[in-house]
Amino acid sequence: MEKIAVLGAGSWGTALAFVLADNGHDVRIWGHREQIIREINESYTNEKYLPNVQLPQTLTGFTSLAEAICEVQTIVLAVPTKAMREVMAQLKEVATEPLTIVHVSKGIEPDTLMRISEMIEQEMPTELLADVVVLSGPSHAEEVSRRQPTTVTVSSHNMRAAEKIQDLFINQQYFRVYTNPDIIGVEIGGALKNIIALAAGITDGLEYGDNAKAALITRGLAEIARLGSVLGANPLTFLGLTGIGDLVVTCTSVHSRNWRAGNLLGKGYNLDEVLANMGMVVEGVRTTKAAYQLAQKYNVKMPITAALYDVLFNNVKAKDAVDSLMARTKTHEMEDLANILGERMS
Ligand SMILES: NC(=O)C1=CN([C@@H]2O[C@H](COP(=O)(O)OP(=O)(O)OC[C@H]3O[C@@H](n4cnc5c(N)ncnc54)[C@H](OP(=O)(O)O)[C@@H]3O)[C@@H](O)[C@H]2O)C=CC1
Ligand SMILES: O=C(CO)COP(=O)(O)O
Numbered sequence: 001m002e003k004i005a006v007l008g009a010g011s012w013g014t015a016l017a018f019v020l021a022d023n024g025h026d027v028r029i030w031g032h033r034e035q036i037i038r039e040i041n042e043s044y045t046n047e048k049y050l051p052n053v054q055l056p057q058t059l060t061g062f063t064s065l066a067e068a069i070c071e072v073q074t075i076v077l078a079v080p081t082k083a084m085r086e087v088m089a090q091l092k093e094v095a096t097e098p099l100t101i102v103h104v105s106k107g108i109e110p111d112t113l114m115r116i117s118e119m120i121e122q123e124m125p126t127e128l129l130a131d132v133v134v135l136s137g138p139s140h141a142e143e144v145s146r147r148q149p150t151t152v153t154v155s156s157h158n159m160r161a162a163e164k165i166q167d168l169f170i171n172q173q174y175f176r177v178y179t180n181p182d183i184i185g186v187e188i189g190g191a192l193k194n195i196i197a198l199a200a201g202i203t204d205g206l207e208y209g210d211n212a213k214a215a216l217i218t219r220g221l222a223e224i225a226r227l228g229s230v231l232g233a234n235p236l237t238f239l240g241l242t243g244i245g246d247l248v249v250t251c252t253s254v255h256s257r258n259w260r261a262g263n264l265l266g267k268g269y270n271l272d273e274v275l276a277n278m279g280m281v282v283e284g285v286r287t288t289k290a291a292y293q294l295a296q297k298y299n300v301k302m303p304i305t306a307a308l309y310d311v312l313f314n315n316v317k318a319k320d321a322v323d324s325l326m327a328r329t330k331t332h333e334m335e336d337l338a339n340i341l342g343e344r345m346s
Helices: 013-021 035-044 080-095 116-123 161-167 183-205 210-230 235-239 241-252 255-267 271-278 283-298 303-313 318-326 335-345
Strands: 004-006 025-032 060-062 074-077 098-102 129-136 149-156 175-179
Touching: 004 013, 013 025, 013 074, 013 161, 025 035, 035 060, 074 080, 080 116, 080 283, 098 116, 098 161, 116 129, 116 183, 129 161, 129 183, 129 241, 149 161, 149 183, 149 241, 161 303, 175 235, 183 210, 183 241, 183 255, 183 283, 183 303, 210 235, 210 241, 210 283, 210 303, 235 241, 235 335, 241 255, 255 271, 255 283, 283 303, 303 318
Parallel strands: 004 025, 004 074, 025 060, 074 098, 098 129, 149 175
Antiparallel strands: 129 149
C-alpha cells in the first residue's frame, strides 16, 4: 500500500483516485473547491464531475495542498493543461522531497508549444522531481468509475518509474495498464486526438454520416502521426492505445466533452456559447491552437487541424470548413506514410 495524492478533483482525478483506492492505496484527493471536497469526505460522491458514482470510503479529500502531499512521494496530476503551471507553482512551495509526478492530462501549451511533461520539468526544481510519468489511453472517467474494462499506457524517460506506476494502477478486474517508452508519441497522441474529436462532433452536428466520421479518424491519425514523427515520436505509437485507441473512443463516444462541444458547434452554436454550456474542460480548443502553431513552425501539413482552427478562431462556418477540406488538390493516400518510413530508414 502506498500513499498517493491526486491533484484535481474533476472527472478524471476522481475516477483515478477511485481506481487507486480500489487497489488498496491510501489515496488523498486535493481540490481547490471547498464544497466538492466536503462532499467527497461526507458522502463519498462527486456529483458535479462523476454523477451517480459511490466513491470508496478509504479516499480522503483535502483543500490544503500541504496536508494532501504530506509524506507522499507519488503525485497524480489531473488538472486541465491550462491550470498546470499554476498548480505546479503551488506544489513546489509545499513539496519537501523528490516526487514522482504522474500526469494524466491531454494537451499542448499554445505559444510555448510544450508537452505537459516538458512543462513539469520546467516548473519543478530538479531536487523536488524524481520522475515524470504520463498515463494516457482510451479511458472515459464515467466508464472507469463503473469498473468497466479499460486499457491505458504509461510512459516515462525512466521506464522503471513507468513500471512502478503500472503496478500502482493495474487492476486485474477492469484497469489494464501497458508500458511504452515513447513519451513523445504517448503525449502527442493523447493531446491531438481531442482536435479530431471536436471535428468528429462537428460533422455529427452537421448530420453528416459514418463515412465522414471514418474519414476524420483515418486522416486525423495521418496528420497526428505526421506531426508526431517530426517531433521525434515513434510512428508505431500512433497505432496503439494512445493513438488510434484514444482517437476511436473520443470520436465515437457521447462521454467525450470534445465530441460534445464539436457537436454543438456543428449545430450552429458559437464557441463562447459552447464552452459556457460544457461546465468541464474541452482541451481540444487550446490544443488546436498549439497544433496549428506547431504545424506552421515545422511546416507539416495538417488540413483538419487548420480547418478546425478557422472554425474556432476565424469565424469560418463549420460547413464551409468541411467543403474546403473536400475541395483540396487531389493526393496519394500513402504519401505521408512513405515519407515517414523513408525518413526513418535513411
Ligand atoms: N474525463 C475523462 O474521462 C478524462 C480526462 N482526461 C484529461 O484529464 C485532464 C483533466 O480533465 P477532467 O478531470 O476530465 O476535467 P474536469 O473539467 O472534469 O475537471 C477539472 C478539475 O480541475 C480543477 N481545476 C481547474 N483549474 C484548477 C486550478 N487552477 N487549481 C486546482 N484545480 C483546478 C477543476 O476545478 P473547478 O471545479 O474549479 O473547475 C476541476 O475539479 C484533462 O487534460 C483531460 O483531457 C484524460 C482521460 C480521461
Ligand atoms: O481523453 C478522454 C478519453 O480517453 C476524454 O476525452 P474528453 O476530454 O473529450 O471527454
